[in-house]
Amino acid sequence: MSLLDAAREVRERAYVPYSKFKVGAAIRGASGTVYRGCNVENVAYPEGTCAEAGAISAMVAAGETVLTEVAVIADSPSPVPPCGGCRQKLAEFGAGDVPVLLATTDGAEMHTTIGDLLPGRFDAGHMART
Incomplete structure (x- = not known):
C-alpha cells in the first residue's frame, strides 16, 4: 500500500461532525513503518487535532x-497544505528535504518538501548558546 493510499484509508475514520472536512495523513518513519492520523474535531473549538499531528503522535x-x-x-478543490502548527511539527521530526505529497480525493497532487x-523554520539551533 502506498503512503497516499494509507492516508486515503485513514481519512475515512476522521471524526468531523462539525466541519464535515475529513483529512488523512500518513508518514513514513526512518524504519520504513507507516504511521497514520486523521483529524479529530471537538465541539470546543479549537481543541481538535490535525491529521498530521495524529500521525506524528502515532510515530x-x-x-x-x-x-x-x-x-x-482531503476532499478539496486543490491540495490542502498542513496548517502552520503542523508544518512546525513536521519540521521537528523531518529534514527540510523530506518529500511531502499533498493530494485531493479527485486525484490532484502537489509535490513539495518540509x-x-x-x-526559515525555528529549530533547536535557535536555542543553542555559543
Whole structure:
C-alpha cells in the first residue's frame, strides 16, 4: 500500500461532525513503518487535532522520532497544505528535504518538501548558546 493510499484509508475514520472536512495523513518513519492520523474535531473549538499531528503522535508513541516522507489528502478543490502548527511539527521530526505529497480525493497532487512548506523554520539551533 502506498503512503497516499494509507492516508486515503485513514481519512475515512476522521471524526468531523462539525466541519464535515475529513483529512488523512500518513508518514513514513526512518524504519520504513507507516504511521497514520486523521483529524479529530471537538465541539470546543479549537481543541481538535490535525491529521498530521495524529500521525506524528502515532510515530512517537511507537518509539520513532524521524520521518522520511509525508502524504496528506482531503476532499478539496486543490491540495490542502498542513496548517502552520503542523508544518512546525513536521519540521521537528523531518529534514527540510523530506518529500511531502499533498493530494485531493479527485486525484490532484502537489509535490513539495518540509523545507518549502516552512522556510526559515525555528529549530533547536535557535536555542543553542555559543
